[in-house]
Structure formats: structure tokens, C-alpha cells
Amino acid sequence: MSGTILAPESEDALAAAVAAAASAGEPLAIEGNGSKRALLRPVQAARTLSTRGLTGITLYRPQELILSARAGTPLPEVEAALAEKGQHLIAEPPALTALFGAGTPPTIGGLVATNLSGPRRISGGAMRDHVMGIRAVSGTGEVFRSGGRVLKNVTGLDLCKLLTGAHGTLGVIAEVTLKVLPAPAATGSVAVRVADLAAGVKALSAGLGSPYGVSGAALLPAGWQGRPGPLALLRIEEFSESVAYRTARLQEDLAALGEVSLVEDAESRALWAAVREAEPLGATPDDAVWRVSVKPTEGPGVVAATGLGKALLDWGGGLVWLAGPATPTAHARVVAAAQAAGGTFTLFRAPEPLRAAVAVLPEEPAPLAAIGRRVKAVLDPKGILNPGRMRAGV
Amino acid sequence: MIRLPDPKAGVLARREEIIAALRGLVPGGPLGEGVISEPLRLKPYETDGLSAYRQPPLAVVLPQTTQQVADVLRYCHANGIRVVPRGAGTSLSGGALPLEDAVVIGLMRMNRILEVDYANRLAVVEAGVTNLGITAEVASDGFFYAPDPSSQLACMIGGNVMMNSGGAHCLKYGVTANNLLGLTFVTIEGEVVRIGGEHLDAAGYDWLGLITGSEGQLGIVTEVTVRILRAAEGxxxxxxxxxxxxxxxxxxxxxxxxxxxxxxxxxxxxxxxxxxxxxxxxxxxxxxxxxxxxxxxxxxxxxxxxxxxxxxxxxxxxxxxxxxxxxxxxxxxxxxxxxxxFGAVGRISPDYLCMDGTIPTGELPFVLKRIGEMSAEYGLQVANVFHAGDGNLHPLIMFDANNPESFHKAEAFGADILKLCVEVGGCLTGEHGVGVEKRDLMGVQFTRDELRLQRAIKSAFDPAWLLNPAKVFPLEDNPVLQHAA
CATH class of the missing domain: 3.30.70.3450 (Alpha-Beta Plaits)
Incomplete structure (x- = not known):
């Protein structure tokens, strides 16, 4: 963590802080509550600029399915406001406080900056799909907007997408406007006990390829919470009549693939909350944690190729959480497995020496990397925003 | 008439040489010539779904492979020649309107479905496959491709990506950007790069999201990996x-x-x-x-x-x-x-402008009242259809194309409606794109500095502004285009 923390309480003050740093050529570590400092590469900066002072929901129109909040608003505050009106965040972003050992909850701006999505990503889309508008401060201290506060908008280049998942390297997000949806009245899951991961993904694919609107599809490792397994878990979120009907149909359809059972509302919610937070991965504090994204049928092969014992598959098998020794050798195996499967990887959590020593994200093809450097030069010409966070020297 | 940048005299003077070079890069085949240059045969390409604007291009190239697209772009880049990408030419905002000195790159011959993978719920298709063509390929197995613009019978997936097309069902299923996994993308320098892949959420900058809806400003898309979904029971x-x-x-x-x-x-x-x-x-x-x-x-x-x-x-x-x-x-x-x-309105008035603003849904009664008042002031009829869940409003303004005054009034009326959309908290375009049609209204929604920033992002991809110039960004204030001639 970097020494001084600046936490401006207005967008103007945020812009002034960035402008001053730009004039002085001083790099800034950008964060919300700092709950994911151990994500990606360590940032070398004497000062940290936090958005934690920029809080509050600025607009919430449940009938228009739109919510705007300042970047530093804690996730629980946003979720509570939505729950009061029976709505929720579509991408089901995880807090991951257990994984990162942070005492504070993530901020909504931080979740957008890291584009973190939970189990519902497979059906409802990622955080990046629901960012309808953004206000941000560029690396020169200039405030700019993209998008707006409506659900359909193709006016101009979509800088919301560019900033989402850019980890604060292209702008400091000051405020976000998100599409939200009614929360389901009920939920239920079907569990299929399978012989191995490949059979599990087959069950998940069958469920996702059914007409029943499966909204979560994960593979729980054998032995987690003393359960038999592996267990393919498929979620339905609907009105209660539909949950009953669709889980019954799924049980029929999937019966040939393994022993099926129904997981009722409360237990289903608890299981998916655990999947969302990657608890079944069973990562110990010393483990490094990786997130690999591949096409679902490649998931089991990735797990096998890495030789790491701890794995959790979500998103139908396409999101592979892995945990294991924090060594360059283990990292190299994960990278090789992800690339052989045509996918992408993130070194999600690791002790600082490893994070600083290896590529935590895949390298980009040269033409794209060149475009990336030019885009970075447009939005952060002095290179002061989170330098080195995503890639060494950028 | 909308202002277009001055053609480059040097390019016009070299027309024959350029056409010969393009023929070398994209030879003819069983489907016909690879390059079209005769004035009469250029006619179908002089406009798109916004037929009030017309401009024949220098030539039309019809490549059949990504490599040919790359070769053409590399040649155009080396020679300072502007290019206008084109799918089916159904854009309602003039996104595919040619320029006098531009080469139109038509992708309609790249129309193969390369892969359908039900286990992973994806399809890989070339840019010239029609939107409905994807669904037709997988419908017998109960699957579909979700975004459904009303031109879906004709419009092509490459164009859908470029305009981030929507449709009547995007309240539930999202727009094009929400249904893509990867692209094959060709830069103006002719470099072929894979963006995304067959998996979700590639790590690193979201180029897939930035390119989707970029209206041909950043590069040309030749292949698209889309998500396909299992259809509901009924x-x-x-x-x-x-x-x-x-x-x-x-x-x-x-x-x-x-x-x-x-x-x-x-x-x-x-x-x-x-x-x-x-x-x-x-x-x-x-x-x-x-x-x-x-x-x-x-x-x-x-x-x-x-x-x-x-x-x-x-x-x-x-x-x-x-x-x-x-x-x-x-x-x-x-x-x-x-x-x-649209056909029904066309029967009342053969000519109409289809507008495409989005508003916060709560503003609908006020906006419809104001549109009614403006209709009386302009003396032009208007009919409104509205995707009510997501606030996307389509006023159809009826006018008489044989009467220039009527057309100008319709344009002014449309502009007033879009300004109203922005005033009440909405935007200029929900799904049709800015194109040339709304280009000069961009200053209503964005500040000068915000537009400068967006232009600079385009410049990061296309420093000489050869890719679909004169669209999206107002010509004023644009040093590259001002001095390009």
C-alpha cells in the first residue's frame, strides 16, 4: 500500500487532485476502499487517490431500471437500496472480502473498474454490460462523461466499456449509472452428482442449453462442506410457480447424467452466495489464486493441465477458479493451460513478489498493444494513473 | 444537405490506377468482379437506409476473405485513400454513405457460417451473414441469436457490430454488445487481430466493447463470434x-x-x-x-x-x-x-424520417405532448413507436421528398425531437447510430472537450482519419479532416 491517501469528497476535488499530480508528474495508486489491493500487479506510487470520500446514490428510478451512485459508495449500500425496491444488480458482483482478507466492502466504482461479475454473468451479463453511464476524471484532471442515464444508447464511442475493466489506468471513475432489474421472487437449484469435471460440464451445458432460463451453472468440488461430488449446480430464478416447474423439468432432463436432487430456496441462495465469493475453491491464505476464462467445454482440461488440486468451475464451466502454490512454476502452468485452451487468465491474488515478477494478464498482439499505448496516451498522457497495475511499464 | 469533407484531389486524379491496384488485390471469381467501378453499377452503393443522402464512391471492393480486407486496407493506408465499410446498406443513419474519394469495402460476399457449437452456445460467422441467417442456421435445434433489429432479414452481423444494433427484444436479451464473444478485426494498417475469443470477459482493456458500436471508425470487422441462446418454450x-x-x-x-x-x-x-x-x-x-x-x-x-x-x-x-x-x-x-x-407509415407518406432518440421512460407523456405540438408547428405528421421498457423512441416524421422545403422542415423537426430527448435526460440515438444523420447534433449531447477526447480515441486507431470519416464527429473543430484534402 502506498503512503499518503487522498480521499476527496467531491468530483471537483478529485479532478483537482489528479490535475495536481499530473502537473507534478507524480504517479497515483487509484482505489476505492482498497479491498482488492492484492489483485493484479502492485502499483509503485508514493500516494494513493481513493474515491471512498465520493459516496451516495445520486439517482434511483426503479421504474426506469436505473441507478446512479458516486464511485465510492459501498456495495452493501447499493444492494440495500435496491433490495428495498425489490431489485438487484444483474451481474451479481462478488465482494471477495474473504479472498482478499480486506476488512472493508468493495465500492461500486471499484467493481466497475475491475469488471467483476458473479454467477449470473452466464445469463444476465457482466458488470460491463450494465454500465449505462460514467463520469470519470482523465489523467490530466479533466472530467468527462460517456453514456448517460438511459438503457439504450449508441451515441458516440462507448468509453463506458473502455473504462470498465481498465483497473483505473485510463481514468478515475467518479460516478456510475447502472441498469438494474427486479430481483427474482424465488430461486431454486438442481444438483447433479457427476463422476468427474467433464461429466459435470456436460450437465451444465445441457441445463444452459435447455429452454428453462438457467441463471447460474457451477461445479462444486467433491467434498466441499462434506457434500458428495463433484456436484453440477443449476439455478433457476423466477416467480415461485416457475421455479417449481422449471426445476422439476430440469431434474427430468438431467436425470440421465447423474443423481439429481432439488435444492430449495434458502439453501440455494446460500450455495450461490458461496459460489459468488469463490468459497468452494478452498484457497488458503498462502495460496495464489487464478481466474481463467475459456469456452466451457475446455474448463475441465484446464484444471487437469495445471495439476492444481483446488478448482471451482462457474459460468457453465468457462470460469475456472484455481488455487495453488504462489510460485512462478505454478503460474507458468496456468498460463500455458489457459492459452492452450484459447482462453484468458488473471493472476487474481498472490504475494507481491510473484505479482511483480510475472505477467498477470495475457500479453496482447502487437498491433493491439500499440493501439493500447496510444489510447493510454490520450487518457493519461503522463502515465500517472495506476502505473504498472495491469502490465509492467504501462 | 449534410456537409462532407472535400475529396482529396490527388486520390481522384489517380482513380484508374487505384482501381487497377484493387483489382489485383481482389480478383473476380464465380460471384463476379471483385471491384466495381462503372458509374451505373456504383448506383446501388451510393446510399443506404437513409436514402435522402446520396454520393457515389470512387469504387466498391467486394472481398471474400479477411486477408483480402487486410490487403485492401494496407493499400489504402499506404496511399492515403479513405474507406467506407458496408454490410447490407440498411443503416438508417447514413453510416454507409460513401464519399466521392472513398473506396467502399462491401462485406456481403463474406457470408459463411464457420462454426456452430451448441455445447458452448456460440457461433462463428463471417461479417456478411445476415442477422436472421444466424437464427435460421440454429433454429431447428431450438436456438436463436437474440438481437433482432427490424431489418434483420437483410442486415448483416458485421453492420450490427459496427452499430451495436438493438431490436424489440433487447429489454430482456440485451443489444449486440451483450451478445458477442469475439471478433476478427482488421486495423487501418491491414493488421489482422483477434479480439476476445470463444470465452467470456477477456482480461485487459475491453476492445470488444469499444469496437462494438464504433460505426466503422476504428477498423473493419470480418468475423464475429456470437452467443446463441436456447429459445424459451414458447x-x-x-x-x-x-x-x-x-x-x-x-x-x-x-x-x-x-x-x-x-x-x-x-x-x-x-x-x-x-x-x-x-x-x-x-x-x-x-x-x-x-x-x-x-x-x-x-x-x-x-x-x-x-x-x-x-x-x-x-x-x-x-x-x-x-x-x-x-x-x-x-x-x-x-x-x-x-x-x-414502417410500411404502414410509408403507405400514408412515401417519405418519412425514422428518428431514434432514447428518453427516461418517465418522460414519455411530456415528450409525446411536445412532439405533438412541434408536429403542428412544422405542419408535418408524425407517428410514434416506442420500445417502452428501455425508453427508445422512434418518431416517424412524414414529408414529401419532391419538395425540398418539406425535407428541410422534416430534418429540422427531427433535430428538435432529438434535442428534446437530450434535454429530458436521454440521448440522440438508442440503436440506429449517429452516422451522418445526427453528426452535427453531437454537440447537443457532448461538450467540445468530450468530443475532442472521443476523436482522440479514434485517432489512436486511425491517425489519418481514413476510416469512415465524416461520420459520427462534427467536421468543425477537426484538424485532421480540415487539412486532409
């Missing part, structure tokens, strides 16, 4: 007609507030109802001021349950009529008028 529609637009708007709020997200929620105003009824004889109530078409999905029992709840909600708003389809045929009958809306 769907059924209902119709609800109301005495006023305000009360219909309240019904929409109540529906969303109930926790039901219909798969489609379409709103038509009185002029639109009348036009559609005269055209399609769908049985629409002619005494209504506003009408909703609401569609739900699921098993028959689930449809009954949801339609029952929706009927109860609508009944609270003093409806003139409520009609719940009992069969698939009755659903089609309800949709028949709406789907024919």
Missing part, C-alpha cells in the same frame, strides 16, 4: 389500449414495478395505431390514444400466469381494451400491425 402477446399516453405510461411503470420484465413491451401512439390498422387490419382499437403490445415467454402455463398478472395490472388503468392472445396465431395477429409499422 411466447405469447397481449394488447392493452388506453385513453391517454400518460395513463399508458403509468401502466408501463406499474408493469416494471411488479417485477415482471416482459420479453417485449412496445408502445404505439394514436397516429401509429391508425396507420398500422389501415395497413395490416390487425384489429387495433381506433379510439385509443396509446396501445401496448406486451410479450411474455415460458411454458403455456407460465404464459397464462404472467399474462394474467399483466392483465390485472393493465386493468387498473381504465383500459379501452385488453386482448390476451390464446394461440400463437393470435399473437402473430397482435404483432402484425407493429411489425408493419
Amino acid at each position: 411466447q405469447r402477446a397481449m394488447l392493452a389500449a388506453f385513453k391517454g399516453t400518460e395513463i399508458a405510461g403509468q401502466a408501463v411503470d406499474a408493469i416494471i414495478g411488479s417485477g415482471i420484465i416482459p420479453v417485449a413491451l412496445e408502445f404505439m401512439d394514436r397516429p401509429c395505431i391508425h396507420a398500422c390498422e389501415a395497413f395490416a387490419h390487425a384489429g387495433y382499437p381506433l379510439d385509443a390514444e396509446a396501445m401496448l403490445i406486451i410479450e411474455v415467454e415460458g411454458s403455456v402455463e407460465e404464459q397464462d400466469l404472467l399474462l394474467g398478472k399483466l392483465k390485472d395490472i393493465c386493468a387498473r388503468f381504465d383500459p379501452i381494451s385488453l386482448k390476451v392472445a390464446q394461440t400463437a396465431e393470435e399473437s402473430l395477429a397482435i404483432w402484425k400491425g407493429r411489425k408493419g409499422a
Whole structure:
């Protein structure tokens, strides 16, 4: 963590802080509550600029399915406001406080900056799909907007997408406007006990390829919470009549693939909350944690190729959480497995020496990397925003 | 008429040489010539779905492979030649309008479906495959490609990516950007790069998201990896007609507030109802001021349950009529008028402008009232269809193309509507794109500095502004285009 923390309480003050740093050529570590400092590469900066002072929901129109909040608003505050009106965040972003050992909850701006999505990503889309508008401060201290506060908008280049998942390297997000949806009245899951991961993904694919609107599809490792397994878990979120009907149909359809059972509302919610937070991965504090994204049928092969014992598959098998020794050798195996499967990887959590020593994200093809450097030069010409966070020297 | 940048005299002077070079890069084949240059045969390419604007290009190239696209771009880049990408030419914002000194790169011959993978729910297709062509390929197995712009029979997936196309069902299924996994992308230098892949959420900058909807400003897309979805068991529609637009708007709020997200929620105003009824004889109530078409999905029992709840909600708003389809045929009958809306308006007035602003849904009654007043002031009829769930408004302004004054009035009326959309918190375009049509209104939505920033991002991809120039960004204030000639 970097020494001084600046936490401006207005967008103007945020812009002034960035402008001053730009004039002085001083790099800034950008964060919300700092709950994911151990994500990606360590940032070398004497000062940290936090958005934690920029809080509050600025607009919430449940009938228009739109919510705007300042970047530093804690996730629980946003979720509570939505729950009061029976709505929720579509991408089901995880807090991951257990994984990162942070005492504070993530901020909504931080979740957008890291584009973190939970189990519902497979059906409802990622955080990046629901960012309808953004206000941000560029690396020169200039405030700019993209998008707006409506659900359909193709006016101009979509800088919301560019900033989402850019980890604060292209702008400091000051405020976000998100599409939200009614929360389901009920939920239920079907569990299929399978012989191995490949059979599990087959069950998940069958469920996702059914007409029943499966909204979560994960593979729980054998032995987690003393359960038999592996267990393919498929979620339905609907009105209660539909949950009953669709889980019954799924049980029929999937019966040939393994022993099926129904997981009722409360237990289903608890299981998916655990999947969302990657608890079944069973990562110990010393483990490094990786997130690999591949096409679902490649998931089991990735797990096998890495030789790491701890794995959790979500998103139908396409999101592979892995945990294991924090060594360059283990990292190299994960990278090789992800690339052989045509996918992408993130070194999600690791002790600082490893994070600083290896590529935590895949390298980009040269033409794209060149475009990336030019885009970075447009939005952060002095290179002061989170330098080195995503890639060494950028 | 919209202003286009001065053609580059040097390029025009070298026309024959350029055409010969392009023929070398894209030779003819069984499908015909690879390069079109005769004035008469350039005619079909001089305009797109915004037919009020016309400009024949220098030449049209019809590549059949990504490599040919790359070769053409590398040549054009080396020679400072502007290019305009084109799919089916259905853009309603003039996105594919040529320039006199530009080479149009038409992707319609790249129309192969390369891969369908049900286990991973994806398809890899070339840019010239039609939107409906993807669904047609997978429909017999119960799957579909979700975004459904009304031009879906003709429009091509490459164009959909470039414009981030929507449709009537995006309230539930999202727009193009939400249904993509990867692209094959060719830079202006002719470099071929893979963006994304067959997996979700590539780590690193979201180039896929930035390129989607970039209107051909950043590069050319030759292949697209789309998500395909299993279709629901069935769907059924209902119709609800109301005495006023305000009360219909309240019904929409109540529906969303109930926790039901219909798969489609379409709103038509009185002029639109009348036009559609005269055209399609769908049985629409002619005494209504506003009408909703609401569609739900699921098993028959689930449809009954949801339609029952929706009927109860609508009944609270003093409806003139409520009609719940009992069969698939009755659903089609309800949709028949709406789907024919553009044709119906075309029957009343052969020429119309289809606008495309988005507004916060709560502003609908006010916006419709103001559009009504403006219609009287301009002396031009307007009919409104509206994707009510997501706030995307399509006013159809009727005019007489043979009367230049009528056309200019229609343009001014359209601009006023879009300004109104921005004033009430919305935007200039929900799904048609900026193109040339709304280019000069960009200053209404964005500050000069914000536009400068967006232009600089384009420059990061295309420093010499050879890719579809004169679209999206106002010509004023643009040093590259001013001095390009």
C-alpha cells in the first residue's frame, strides 16, 4: 500500500487532485476502499487517490431500471437500496472480502473498474454490460462523461466499456449509472452428482442449453462442506410457480447424467452466495489464486493441465477458479493451460513478489498493444494513473 | 444537405490506377468482379437506409476473405485513400454513405457460417451473414441469436457490430454488445487481430466493447463470434389500449414495478395505431390514444400466469381494451400491425424520417405532448413507436421528398425531437447510430472537450482519419479532416 491517501469528497476535488499530480508528474495508486489491493500487479506510487470520500446514490428510478451512485459508495449500500425496491444488480458482483482478507466492502466504482461479475454473468451479463453511464476524471484532471442515464444508447464511442475493466489506468471513475432489474421472487437449484469435471460440464451445458432460463451453472468440488461430488449446480430464478416447474423439468432432463436432487430456496441462495465469493475453491491464505476464462467445454482440461488440486468451475464451466502454490512454476502452468485452451487468465491474488515478477494478464498482439499505448496516451498522457497495475511499464 | 469533407484531389486524379491496384488485390471469381467501378453499377452503393443522402464512391471492393480486407486496407493506408465499410446498406443513419474519394469495402460476399457449437452456445460467422441467417442456421435445434433489429432479414452481423444494433427484444436479451464473444478485426494498417475469443470477459482493456458500436471508425470487422441462446418454450402477446399516453405510461411503470420484465413491451401512439390498422387490419382499437403490445415467454402455463398478472395490472388503468392472445396465431395477429409499422407509415407518406432518440421512460407523456405540438408547428405528421421498457423512441416524421422545403422542415423537426430527448435526460440515438444523420447534433449531447477526447480515441486507431470519416464527429473543430484534402 502506498503512503499518503487522498480521499476527496467531491468530483471537483478529485479532478483537482489528479490535475495536481499530473502537473507534478507524480504517479497515483487509484482505489476505492482498497479491498482488492492484492489483485493484479502492485502499483509503485508514493500516494494513493481513493474515491471512498465520493459516496451516495445520486439517482434511483426503479421504474426506469436505473441507478446512479458516486464511485465510492459501498456495495452493501447499493444492494440495500435496491433490495428495498425489490431489485438487484444483474451481474451479481462478488465482494471477495474473504479472498482478499480486506476488512472493508468493495465500492461500486471499484467493481466497475475491475469488471467483476458473479454467477449470473452466464445469463444476465457482466458488470460491463450494465454500465449505462460514467463520469470519470482523465489523467490530466479533466472530467468527462460517456453514456448517460438511459438503457439504450449508441451515441458516440462507448468509453463506458473502455473504462470498465481498465483497473483505473485510463481514468478515475467518479460516478456510475447502472441498469438494474427486479430481483427474482424465488430461486431454486438442481444438483447433479457427476463422476468427474467433464461429466459435470456436460450437465451444465445441457441445463444452459435447455429452454428453462438457467441463471447460474457451477461445479462444486467433491467434498466441499462434506457434500458428495463433484456436484453440477443449476439455478433457476423466477416467480415461485416457475421455479417449481422449471426445476422439476430440469431434474427430468438431467436425470440421465447423474443423481439429481432439488435444492430449495434458502439453501440455494446460500450455495450461490458461496459460489459468488469463490468459497468452494478452498484457497488458503498462502495460496495464489487464478481466474481463467475459456469456452466451457475446455474448463475441465484446464484444471487437469495445471495439476492444481483446488478448482471451482462457474459460468457453465468457462470460469475456472484455481488455487495453488504462489510460485512462478505454478503460474507458468496456468498460463500455458489457459492459452492452450484459447482462453484468458488473471493472476487474481498472490504475494507481491510473484505479482511483480510475472505477467498477470495475457500479453496482447502487437498491433493491439500499440493501439493500447496510444489510447493510454490520450487518457493519461503522463502515465500517472495506476502505473504498472495491469502490465509492467504501462 | 449534410456537409462532407472535400475529396482529396490527388486520390481522384489517380482513380484508374487505384482501381487497377484493387483489382489485383481482389480478383473476380464465380460471384463476379471483385471491384466495381462503372458509374451505373456504383448506383446501388451510393446510399443506404437513409436514402435522402446520396454520393457515389470512387469504387466498391467486394472481398471474400479477411486477408483480402487486410490487403485492401494496407493499400489504402499506404496511399492515403479513405474507406467506407458496408454490410447490407440498411443503416438508417447514413453510416454507409460513401464519399466521392472513398473506396467502399462491401462485406456481403463474406457470408459463411464457420462454426456452430451448441455445447458452448456460440457461433462463428463471417461479417456478411445476415442477422436472421444466424437464427435460421440454429433454429431447428431450438436456438436463436437474440438481437433482432427490424431489418434483420437483410442486415448483416458485421453492420450490427459496427452499430451495436438493438431490436424489440433487447429489454430482456440485451443489444449486440451483450451478445458477442469475439471478433476478427482488421486495423487501418491491414493488421489482422483477434479480439476476445470463444470465452467470456477477456482480461485487459475491453476492445470488444469499444469496437462494438464504433460505426466503422476504428477498423473493419470480418468475423464475429456470437452467443446463441436456447429459445424459451414458447411466447405469447397481449394488447392493452388506453385513453391517454400518460395513463399508458403509468401502466408501463406499474408493469416494471411488479417485477415482471416482459420479453417485449412496445408502445404505439394514436397516429401509429391508425396507420398500422389501415395497413395490416390487425384489429387495433381506433379510439385509443396509446396501445401496448406486451410479450411474455415460458411454458403455456407460465404464459397464462404472467399474462394474467399483466392483465390485472393493465386493468387498473381504465383500459379501452385488453386482448390476451390464446394461440400463437393470435399473437402473430397482435404483432402484425407493429411489425408493419414502417410500411404502414410509408403507405400514408412515401417519405418519412425514422428518428431514434432514447428518453427516461418517465418522460414519455411530456415528450409525446411536445412532439405533438412541434408536429403542428412544422405542419408535418408524425407517428410514434416506442420500445417502452428501455425508453427508445422512434418518431416517424412524414414529408414529401419532391419538395425540398418539406425535407428541410422534416430534418429540422427531427433535430428538435432529438434535442428534446437530450434535454429530458436521454440521448440522440438508442440503436440506429449517429452516422451522418445526427453528426452535427453531437454537440447537443457532448461538450467540445468530450468530443475532442472521443476523436482522440479514434485517432489512436486511425491517425489519418481514413476510416469512415465524416461520420459520427462534427467536421468543425477537426484538424485532421480540415487539412486532409
